[in-house]
Amino acid sequence: xxRFALPILIVALLALPLVVRDAxxxxxxxxxxxxxxxxxSMWLLGITGLISFGQAGFMFIGAMTTALLTKNLHWPFxxxxxxxxxxxxxxxxxxxxxxxRVKGVYFFLVTLAFGQVVSGIFAxxxxxxxxxxxxxxxxxxxxxxxxxxxxxTAFYYLALxxxxxxxxxxxRVSRSWFGDVLWSIREGDLLASSVGVDVPRSKLIAxxxxxxxxxxxxxxxxxxxxxxxxxxxxxxxxxNILVFIVVGGFATMAGPIVGAVxxxxxxxxxxxxxxxxxxxxxxxxxxxxxxxxxxxIGTWQRLRDRRGSRQPVAREAGG
Amino acid sequence: MNATMLMQIITSGLVMxxxxxxxxxxxxxxxGIMRVVNFVHGEMVMLSAFAMYFISTEAGLPFVAALAVAxxxxxxxxxxxxxxLFSPLQYDILNCFIVGIGASFAIRSASWAFFGPEPIAxxxxxxxxxxxxxxxxxKQRLFAAALCGALAIVLYLFLQYTRQGKAMRAVEQDRxxxxxxxxxxxxxxxxxxxxxxxxxxxxxxxxxxxxxxDPEMGAEPLLKSFIIVQIGGMGSLLGTVIAALFIGLMxxxxxxxxxxxxxFIIDFAILMLILIVRPRGLFGYDV
Numbered sequence: 129x130x131r132f133a134l135p136i137l138i139v140a141l142l143a144l145p146l147v148v149r150d151a152x153x154x155x156x157x158x159x160x161x162x163x164x165x166x167x168x169s170m171w172l173l174g175i176t177g178l179i180s181f182g183q184a185g186f187m188f189i190g191a192m193t194t195a196l197l198t199k200n201l202h203w204p205f206x207x208x209x210x211x212x213x214x215x216x217x218x219x220x221x222x223x224x225x226x227x228x229r230v231k232g233v234y235f236f237l238v239t240l241a242f243g244q245v246v247s248g249i250f251a252x253x254x255x256x257x258x259x260x261x262x263x264x265x266x267x268x269x270x271x272x273x274x275x276x277x278x279x280x281t282a283f284y285y286l287a288l289x290x291x292x293x294x295x296x297x298x299x300r301v302s303r304s305w306f307g308d309v310l311w312s313i314r315e316g317d318l319l320a321s322s323v324g325v326d327v328p329r330s331k332l333i334a335x336x337x338x339x340x341x342x343x344x345x346x347x348x349x350x351x352x353x354x355x356x357x358x359x360x361x362x363x364x365x366x367x368n369i370l371v372f373i374v375v376g377g378f379a380t381m382a383g384p385i386v387g388a389v390x391x392x393x394x395x396x397x398x399x400x401x402x403x404x405x406x407x408x409x410x411x412x413x414x415x416x417x418x419x420x421x422x423x424x425i426g427t428w429q430r431l432r433d434r435r436g437s438r439q440p441v442a443r444e445a446g447g
Numbered sequence: 448m449n450a451t452m453l454m455q456i457i458t459s460g461l462v463m464x465x466x467x468x469x470x471x472x473x474x475x476x477x478x479g480i481m482r483v484v485n486f487v488h489g490e491m492v493m494l495s496a497f498a499m500y501f502i503s504t505e506a507g508l509p510f511v512a513a514l515a516v517a518x519x520x521x522x523x524x525x526x527x528x529x530x531x532l533f534s535p536l537q538y539d540i541l542n543c544f545i546v547g548i549g550a551s552f553a554i555r556s557a558s559w560a561f562f563g564p565e566p567i568a569x570x571x572x573x574x575x576x577x578x579x580x581x582x583x584x585x586k587q588r589l590f591a592a593a594l595c596g597a598l599a600i601v602l603y604l605f606l607q608y609t610r611q612g613k614a615m616r617a618v619e620q621d622r623x624x625x626x627x628x629x630x631x632x633x634x635x636x637x638x639x640x641x642x643x644x645x646x647x648x649x650x651x652x653x654x655x656x657x658x659x660x661d662p663e664m665g666a667e668p669l670l671k672s673f674i675i676v677q678i679g680g681m682g683s684l685l686g687t688v689i690a691a692l693f694i695g696l697m698x699x700x701x702x703x704x705x706x707x708x709x710x711f712i713i714d715f716a717i718l719m720l721i722l723i724v725r726p727r728g729l730f731g732y733d734v
Contacts (some may be wrong), residue, residue: 177541179541179545191642226719226722226723227722227723229723229726230722230726232541232727233484233540233541233544234677236484236541236544237484237673237674237677237723238677238718238719239671239714240670240673241670241674241714242715244670244711244715245715246709247552247712248708248709248712249712252706252707252708252709252712268539268730280548287574309525364552368549370548371549372543374545377512402562403559403560404556406552406553406555406556407552407553407556407557407560409549409552410548410549410550410551410552410553410555410556411549412549412553413545413546413548413549413552414532414546414550414553415547417536417545417546418532418535418536418546419544421542
């Protein structure tokens with residue numbers, strides 16, 4: 129059954145806009161797509177036990193790249209998108225080189241400060257970056273403008289494509305030889321280096337790859353919403369992504385995906401917005417850490433195990 | 448004129464540095480003793496500033512009474528956090544950090560709903576400005592700086608000479624050995640949380656009387672104290688004091704020359720520089 133689940137899911141997602149034409153529904157799906165890409169990209173570094181709280185900063189750099197290239201230089205989106213992924217990755221290399229010198233909670237604090245610095249710089253220099261007001265009227269991708277009014281279906285497919293590419297790449301990476309290296313670092317830096325793992329280099333690669341996909345998500349965000357500002361890509365957003373992963377579960381890539389989907393839909397259903405959403409997310413984070421440390425996926429697997437099927441389920445991948 | 452201006456910048460930098468120092472000492476104390484980075488610390492700062500406002504300005508009680516209530520409330524909140532959040536997670540450093548962020552967000556947005564987003568000013572208890580050789584300084588600021596400095600000295604004396612302070616240092620150096628010598632770690636933990644919360648409460652009260660009270664006011668001192676603690680070295684009190692004064696001075700200089708927004712970026716650059724040269728901070732343990 130598992131062998132068919134994934135193709136069926138992908139076909140269903142591809143066919144979805146043919147069945148549901150509700151613009152609001154498609155909007156939510158695009159937001160989910162952006163969140164899934166961010167959650168999965170943060171999870172890749174999370175495998176090693178490190179959380180980068182600067183993830184929203186890299187997303188902001190990607191979004192800013194797209195905004196400046198397409199709006200000010202009138203470059204096509206299809207050139208801006210890969211550049212928006214590459215530039216955060218290039219910035220991530222030196223930043224990671226320095227911040228990965230420290231471990232655990234020190235790394236959290238340094239990346240947290242990095243995220244604040246990114247939005248601080250973009251907020252300070254008003255000339256290219258728009259200051260606190262941000263940049264508005266970022267043009268959508270070109271083929272969309274051929275159809276006159278821009279419909280959400282095009283963006284839905286764009287987001288879906290980005291999600292599928294990101295998940296496929298990160299899934300391959302996490303299940304490859306290199307992924308095993310990352311999992312081994314989770315058990316302890318010293319232990320991993322004792323069996324010949326180049327710990328700093330492996331962490332750095334994971335850090336750069338997650339910045340790459342965060343930049344791509346930022347690019348999608350910029351062209352979809354058409355408006356970016358330092359108030360969007362905050363530390364709070366990085367924490368939201370962490371909540372997706374914690375609620376979903378760390379053990380497999382299905383965790384961040386399930387978490388991002390569930391926690392994007394639920395606030396939309398109850399229409400909680402703004403500060404109340406942050407309150408809800410804070411409480412969800414506290415309670416899922418205390419009551420459900422393995423996340424939704426881990427809890428589900430444990431329940432399934434208890435019901436009898438005794439197959440080994442650790443590190444089973446989904447999505 | 449120029450020398451006076453320099454003195455002015457240095458004085459106001461030292462005042463800020465002393466307040467940040469008090470807040471950062473709470474962070475570093477908890478880290479040194481139980482390896483917990485308490486993210487709720489910033490909300491303690493904010494809540495005690497609100498307590499100050501409600502008791503001294505709304506209810507009209509004297510300053511000292513308001514400060515005492517703020518310290519008490521903040522300590523109770525800290526002990527509650529300890530039992531409800533950190534103790535169930537066995538003080539695991541990463542999980543405690545994450546849970547602390549969640550709790551901090553919940554508290555902060557709850558206070559948005561409660562107190563409203565507008566900053567509220569607390570009228571100064573010591574109005575007036577002192578003129579020391581051409582350098583102007585508000586009496587309230589001078590009082591805040593003196594209080595913070597005095598409390599840091601009290602903390603040092605407490606850790607150095609009292610029984611409970613010695614027990615805390617013992618736990619910091621070696622938990623198992625301290626346990627064998629008859630020190631109860633759990634009572635030390637409670638003391639550490641109470642002291643750290645009390646320091647945050649005084650820092651928050653001082654920030655509140657100087658700059659006004661609003662629900663977001665805890666975020667910046669918390670971030671600053673993280674940077675300070677990392678520069679000085681996690682768990683090192685001396686390092687924290689030096690780094691806090693240094694950062695206060697730097698902020699004052701860059702803030703005057705380049706604007707406040709850039710001061711934080713400069714702080715971060717300093718932190719990065721320290722990480723290149725000495726990842727554990729100036730006086731820290733091995734990372």
